[in-house]
Structure formats: structure tokens, C-alpha cells
Amino acid sequence: MNENKELIYRAKMGDVAAFEELISGYEKKVYNTVYRFLENTEDARDITQEIFLKIYTSLKNFKEGSSFSTWLYRIAVNTCIDFCRKKKEDALPITDEMDGSGMGQGEHSKMPEDVMENKELKKALNDAIKSLPEDLRMCVVLRDIQGFSYVEISEILKCPTGTIKSRINRGRRVLRQILKDRELFFNKYV
Template sequence: MNEEKTILARARRGELAAFEQLVAMYEKRVFAVALRSCGSPEDAADIVQEAFLRAWRAMDSFRGDSGFSTWLFRITMNLCVDFARRKNAAPQTQPLVGEDESEREIPDSAPTPEERLENSELGRELAAALAEVSEDHRRIVLLRDVSGLSYTEIAEVLEISEGTVKSRLSRARLALRSVLLSRGNILAGASSKESRGGEEA
């Protein structure tokens, strides 16, 4: 973390090489969120590029009241929302699974083990379910279960209280379970367990 603060301080002074280090640290997590939100690797790559471009242009105004990652994910989520409104796109066409996103290339045309897992029935069912929940629920699941942000970080990104984060996440997981049940999917039981057990920070 101290190393990141040093890199961040250099980037705030306008050092492009330092900012490129920040890009390398966060681009895959940002891409994962963008991909789950817009469903297209090409569009996700565009969102990632725009997110970092906006961050770079605003580096001198970044006060550090929140962490860099929090600030960056806020920019990314706003871009994802803008994209969905502009394109009227289905926000979730890629499966939501618990793979390690750090192994994903941006973009990577060759299928990885994680991508093969995404093509499983479980991945398809979760993708379809997530596509049917509200934008608020989708956002919070993306930030928590895809990007792995803490409750505190999510609260800062969405500018809501930690209590609201926890209750909204619980409702989001229940909504996913309801969708799975309505689809006659036996995986809903697992989703129910996750909604109860996932409240530990």
C-alpha cells in the first residue's frame, strides 16, 4: 500500500510512467466490471480506456479523500451506466462466476480456463438472472462479487452508507435467487446460502 501511495503521488505530479503503473495494477479489475456490465469485450475495452483517460486528466484534482481504487471504480460505474443508457444495451450478457479475474488478458481472443468455465450451465444461468435484476442490484453485485470491493469501498463508490450496502447486497442476492426460482433452476438454493453467508466483510 505504501508503494501504491508513492506511485500515486508521482502520478499526481504528472508522471505518466507512474500513472501507467496504476493502470497495470487496476486495468483487469476495471475490465471485469465493465465486461459484466456491458457484455461486450470490445465495448468493455472502450470503457476501460475512457475510465483511465478521465482519471489521468483529473489526477491533479484527485484529493485522496477516498482511495484511488474507489475513485476509479466510481468513474467506471458511471461510464457503465452511461453506456447502458446510450446504447439501451442489456447490461449483463457475460456470466457471473467466481473466477480469478487477474488472469484475464484485455482483450484476449483465446479462450482461457476461466472463460471455458463461464460457458458452463451455472455461468449461463447466473448471467441470465443478473440481467433481470435492477440496476442498483446489478451494480452492487458487480462491485462486491466481481471486483471484490469491501463494504467500505462500495459505500464510497456508490456514495451510500455501509448499512445500505449490506442491505442492498442482501436484497440483490435474494432477487437473484427469486429469478433462478422463477426459471425453475435448482441453483437457487445455493444462491440463498450465498446471500446468507456473504454478509461477512
């Protein structure tokens, strides 16, 4: 903890090496959160870098005694949401460049049925997530994909835990309905 405080102070003083040491371990998780939220690798890369640059310049505003991790993810989430809003305003469509599976369409026939079904489910879910409203999407990404606890999410988003639970419940139901409507996911169960 003390080591972390020293790194924070050195980073505040402009020490880039200290800053890089401070954020080591966070980069991948932040990148994944951004990626799951934006569903675009290029945007995710740029926005993640933007997030860390913002953290570097905003570090002087970080209050010691609070959680650095929570503060970092709050900046990440807000940057993502701002980016989405800006993109909407610019009327630029969010392109789906990656389905998360790392696998091309042509490989489907080579996979066992259950695995193939799973890949289809993932792709369908990726599409469905993009359709979620931002507030629901961020809660679902943080909880169901990144694995944050309800309390952590409520601290990151500065919302009551009850609100977070409600958003996650609604987000899951919306996802279910989207998949149901597209008849991609639940056909054989309905």
C-alpha cells in the same frame, strides 16, 4: 505512499509513463468489473479504456489525501452506469457474447456432471445479472464477484453501508427468484 503521490503529481503534469505506472494493477480488475456489469467483451474493452482516459484527464480533480483506488473505482462505476443508461436510451440490446466460462456449448457432454452443472449455473447467473436493476447489479458485482468490502463499496458509490447491504440482499433475492422462475437452477431443490 510517497511514491504513489509522486506518480500522481507527475501524471497530473501530463506524464503518460507515470500515469501508466500509476494504474498498473488496476486495469484487469477494472476491466473485469466492467465486463461483469456489461456482460459484453467489446463494450467492456471500450468502456475500460474510456474509464482510464477519463481518469487521466480528471486527475487534476483528485484530492490528495483521499484514496486513489476508491476514486478510480468510483469513476469506473459511474462510467458503466452512464453507459448503460445511454444504451437504454438508444434502445440497443446488450448482447451476450461471453458466458464467463470460456467454453462452448458443445463441450457440455464431455464434462463431469457437477462441473457441467456449475457451468450451467454460471451461464444462468450471467443472464440473471443482466436482468438486475443497475443499482442492485453494481452492488452485487462489486461485492459478490469483485470482492469489495461493504465499506469500500459504500465509499465508491457514496452510499451508506446500510443501503449497500440492503441492495446486495435484494439483488441476491432477485437473482434467486429469476433463476427459480427460469427453472434452470433450483429445479431439483424446489
